[in-house]
Amino acid sequence: MNSIILLTSFGILNLFIGFSKSKKIIMPLVLLFLAIVFVVNLIGWNDTQTYFERMLTIDNFAIAFTGVVVLTTILVLPFAQRYVDQQDESLAEYFSLLLFSLVGAIMMVAYENLLMLFVGIEILSISMYVLAGSDKKNLKSNEAGLKYFLMGSFATGILLFGIVLIYGATGTFYISEISSAATAQSNNELTSPLLGMGLLFTLIGISFKVSVAPFHFWTPDVYEGTPTFFMAFMSTVVKAAGFAGFYKLMSVSFAGAQDIWFPTLIAMTVVTLAIGNIGAVAQNSFKRMMAYSSISHAGYLMIALLSFNDRSENAILFYSLAYSVSTVAALGILKIVADQRDDVSYNAFNGLGRTNPLLAAVMAISMCSLGGIPLTGGFFGKLFIFSAALEQDLLWLIILAILMAAVGFYYYFRVIIAMYMREPSGERVQVSALASFALIFMTVLTFVLGIAPGLLSNIL
């Protein structure tokens, strides 16, 4: 709750700071704001609080995921250096929208009432629609903004219809009270078919937001058109918060009705894994590849959601953190390189190992982490997810996921090959000190998660 209040007031404050002539002060200030929120958020650890007629519950689950999204935002920000250098007029607005969208993300991980989930998803989505189209002179960015807006509002409509049907069947918006109706439904004691319909529509709505196939079709186009800086935010924060909210909904409300949704979700997981990984192979643009890669990681997170035991909460947390850190590092480097070489394909990285050893090393490590090589965070993320699934006897799904991870090596390693085995395609790339620091921090974090996963694997 404190973090919501702080983020909202900092966002408004930041809009006013945007009136000042010099834009240089904004980025350090926003970093400071986020650091304050991060600390204030952690203060409430082990102290579960419920606010405003049980609308929000700030428990360890909410605090941990709030920590992940705020930390991710802190790590994304240094890559906005180019906007600062160009004295971009809308700089303060960009950052304020990021701060406001974090309010939505926190609502999505801490909600206790479906209304809060809906308002949270909307705050996050509307900021993303705007930021996707924020590069006004670029036709692709306009297309991305419009496409995301139209399809997203349609998905919102479906989600809202689902929530209304659930309300019609159970008479409540509280997720804990829905659960008893869902259990009764599953035992065929009380048959209100509206609940199943509502559940299906809600699933469709949320799946769209976290880009799970078959509702992923917007992802490559939108991510490709979105400015890289905002894509780094979109593909990490939205996904982490979305999956936390998704998991909370399924585990609290619909745990008893597992036989209704389990076949649907398992089919969606298989399709997501296949489309994400095989689609990524065919891409020549690094940015599009990262979009497909985000779909495939949604598939792995779905496995944790499906396995549905006491391990899956921790697995989702660990995986989101490891995935967010590596994705931010990879897209941050893409942003730096693409700004100077004007290219988002694999060729932009040609010979980066010779011109910029630091960038190339960080990129290689984050690619290894996304692929799931041991000693990096991504490996243990996948390991935890698979061990959670193993307890649920989903061995065939794990084998499929491992096969798909092997496909993943192909496209992740294409970048490494381009960086170390091709002739340089351009001059040395300039990196700001803050961005280098963030990149080194992310590398260290990836290794810490990969060497001492016990630090985070059992905290929930």
Added chain:
Amino acid sequence: MTGSLFYFLTFLTLFAALGVVFSKNPVYSVLFLILTFFSLSGHYILLNAQFVAAVNIIVYAGAIMVLFLFVIMFLNLNMDTEQAQKKSVLTKVAGAISGGLLLVIMIAVLKDAEVGSYDPENFDSQIGLVENLGHLLFTKYLLPFELASVLFLVAMVGAVMLGKKETQQRHF
């Protein structure tokens, strides 16, 4: 009386909604949409939700529809431009199949749904009035109500940011 009024309003709503989809002229579509909103407001009144009915007319049939009409006239969409872009048969067939599947599922679900009844003894006829709604909004639903302001702020900041004229000082 109420029952037949309900069926009349339902018929009107469905007819107008179909009219929105099937009219060739976009301005007719918008006019049908206004009719849809009015008949939906009739449903709200039947449900004893007078305030929602009034808001529905003021906000949707009033403000949003004017915006719609304005945009349509602005874009100058007439019958010629609409017919110029032909959709492929395959798209139509695919749309009909997926829409039909959804329809089948909805019918299968709704035919078994129990329609709740109300208790005439304890029924509070004041339930849909502004006073009760406001009371609920400022007590039980205070937090989502307040946080919706963040949503509107985001929409406002975004609209201004996207709509603002760029000064050319960016490429100095």
